[in-house]
Amino acid sequence: MTQPGRPGARRGRRIVISIKTKLGALVVGAVLLTSGLALVAIRTSTEFRYITIFAMIATLLITQFVAHGLTAPLDEMTTVAGAISRGDLGRRVQGADRRDELGGLARTINRMADDLEAEDQHRKELVANVSHELRTPIAALRAVLENVVDGVSEADPETMRTALKQTERLGRLVETLLDLSRLDNGVVTLRARRFEVWPYLSGVLREANLAASQRGLDSTSGLHNRTDVHLHLDVSPPELTAHADAERLHQVMANLIDNAVKHSPAHGRVTVRARRGPLPDSLELEVEDEGPGIPESERHKVFERFNRGAVPGQGGKGSDGGTGLGLAIARWAVDLHGGRIGVAESSRGCRIRVTLPGSLPA
Secondary structure (H helix, E strand, C coil), X not given: CCCCCHHHHHHHXXXXXXXXXXXXXXXXXXXXXXXXXXXXXXXXXXXXXXXXXXXXHHHHHHHHHHHHHHHHHHHHHHHHHHHHHCCCCCCCXXXXXXXXXXXXXXXXXXXXXXXXXXXXXXXXXXXXXXXXXXXXXXXXXXXXXXXXXXXXXXXXXXXXXXXXXXXXXXXXXXXXXXXXXXXXXXXXXXXXXEEEHHHHHHHHHHHHHHHHHHHCCXXXXXXXXXXXXXXXXXXCCCCCEEEEEHHHHHHHHXXXXXXXXXXXCCCCEXXXXXXXXXXXXXXXXXXXXXXXXXXXXXXXXXXXXXXXXXXXXXXXXXXXXXXXXXXHHHHHHHHHCCCEEEEECCCCCCEEEEEXXXXXXX
């Protein structure tokens, strides 16, 4: 009986010939060539000086051929590395399919160039997106203040509330960018403690409801302003405890709840669940809504920075006004705990699952 996959595995297996092996073969070949010519000279009574000259010429030609095969890729790598250092990130090294150390070095340089090119593209997108996000509240705030200065509108409480909302939105964006900066610089530390899950999550849900009611339905902030969505908490067992950084976990849950509420239908329901995880002292959290869900083709991009998703919100505005950074912040906070976050399968709506190990990474 044949075993599936075995022939393909044999075809994919590559024989690696190291440079040391090639140099050893060169030395052995030169010795054999010289010995063979010496035997020919003995049997044909040829003078040894001719055989010696011929052997030297043949050995030099073979050595030059082998040396060219070794130094030419190195010259190309030097040229490509110099071009990359000058900002030409589109250059790549040929010969990455070689089965020796030079092939491995070429693949490493190409991977490095790919990473640098992706990072450069990400930097350009980051600058463009941040500029766009900052421009919106600044333009709105400027318009309000210009109207007050020009006498078009009075500096009444309603006008000042509008200006305050834009200022708060600008402040939230700056705080989010500071969090990302701390993440990139690796300066964030965890302050873990043990706490009871039920009262903790109850407080998070109360804050979400209170913030939505205070912002009102005319808010243009990135956070949700829906007051028609019911938030439900399900913790089992009720005495469940967790060991985590409460502040960072609050960032995770607040962003997940905010995202779920924004994409819920009118008078929909958002359920927050907490269970003991598969490992001792681990915790499993879920936030599930009744919205349109996330297409499987989009799930790998959900936690990318500035990704607002392709599915419109159900409350009229959808994700308009959001920064597209909430889920990226959530993934960052979960990664700090050494946990996992992802989109889980759901028969209806979207379900985001967070698993925390309980024991924090060093």
